[in-house]
Amino acid sequence: MEPGETEFYNRLGIDSVLSAVEDAGHSVSGHCLALNSLENRVYDVGLEEGGHLIVKFYRPGRWTLQQISEEHSFLLELARAEIPVIAPMALEGGATIREILGMYYALWPAQRGRLVEELDEISLPILGRLVARIHNIGASVGAKNRLELTVRNFGEDPLRFLLEKEFLPKPLRKRYEDAARKVFLSFSENSRDVPFHRIHGDCHKGNLIRTEEGFCFIDFDDFVTGPAVQDFWMLLPFGDSRADYERELFLAGYREFREFSDRWFSLVEPLRGLRFIHYSAWIAKRWEDPSFPNAFPHFGTEEYWERETTDLERLAFGLYVEETNVQERNSASESEELTNKDFFWDLN
Structure with missing residues (x-):
């Protein structure tokens, strides 16, 4: 990770997050909530037409574009097989990854759910x-x-x-x-x-x-x-x-x-x-x-x-x-x- 990329990543601001989502083709409402994530930067972003989505910025220097692409391909394979996972959203041209200032990012549908505390016999x-x-x-x-x-x-x-x-x-x-x-x-x-x-x-x-x-x-x-x-x-x-x-x-x-x-x-x-x-x-x-x-x-x-x-x-x-x-x-x-x-x- 280059020094400039490190500083920008560590200080990623709401304006940059909203701009990235708009650049990916979505009109935003201004709502932007940082979610709990140490390795990557993840945000809940509200949409102008209602609803919201999740935007995930990958830590620069950790994964290559090819490695992230394989993560997304695996998820899409699982989704096509009707296995319950959350797959990335398709962007312009069918891609699932965009780049801003040296960082790769992807959009994901917001999925409601509860964390699992215990597993029972059923x-x-x-x-x-x-x-x-x-x-x-x-x-x-x-x-x-x-x-x-x-x-x-x-x-x-x-x-x-x-x-x-x-x-x-x-x-x-x-x-x-x-x-x-x-x-x-x-x-x-x-x-x-x-x-x-x-x-x-x-x-x-x-x-x-x-x-x-x-x-x-x-x-x-x-x-x-x-x-x-x-x-x-x-x-x-x-x-x-x-x-x-x-x-x-x-x-x-x-x-x-x-x-x-x-x-x-x-x-x-x-x-x-x-x-x-x-x-x-x-x-x-x-x-x-x-x-x-x-x-x-x-x-x-x-x-x-x-x-x-x-x-x-x-x-x-x-x-x-x-x-x-x-x-x-x-x-x-x-x-x-x-x-x-x-x-x-x-x-x-």
Whole structure:
């Protein structure tokens, strides 16, 4: 991202937002409300003829035009298959992307819906069928430009950034890196022969809404080529007999439309470890954006890195135990039920 683009993006004003919508062919009423989004800039804009739409400005330098186009193509494929997602609006000439001052942006229909707090026994198989249908479309063709969920992209590169930019305190660097290497090894070993295809990539309850018609997945901004289980582990509970029961309900629905091997669940823990590392690097890379220090005031503190290092070590130790077929685990790490709040600092 160029310095001028950074400044404009961080200070994107209402006049620029409304002008962008008008340039895309819509008369605006003047209503413009910034919506909660850290990675991109998203606004609810009122239209002169009534109603409103959503305009999303992509962070400059993050995705190329080709990568954004593949996100939109995937969404349009899903919409054509009558899978409930929110696809971008067609603009002049059929395009879905426009550019203003170095930023790509797109318009989206406003969709009313409620965030999903809990999943009950009726909802789980329904949701399983929906995710399977998304994966069937995802596996139908490949993605040429989107990231693949690999150790390099989601582990080694983020770790290198944290080390080279000296975000990690010196006393914790070796511990953190040693734990990370165990996670990388486990992912590499357990991902052998696991099929990769287009997936949502950031599939948690915050990206799921309930509309009048039923469930609807939103925000495919992080869609990647990866294993199906990546779209399970942040959405479903893990850790006790009740969680196992709920997971089986979900899988019963999923398997009506698509095969899934229980062996692929061995990727859950290394995927969780990659998430730890990637998420910290994501915050670090955005630290010059004024919204990030405000959103993550604890980031970079000794307490933060001590917690991150300890959690990564516990996870790496668990992977080591599994690989050597030893049954005893650290009781503290086993007793806590995992939720979305374990993976997203901003939900705490």
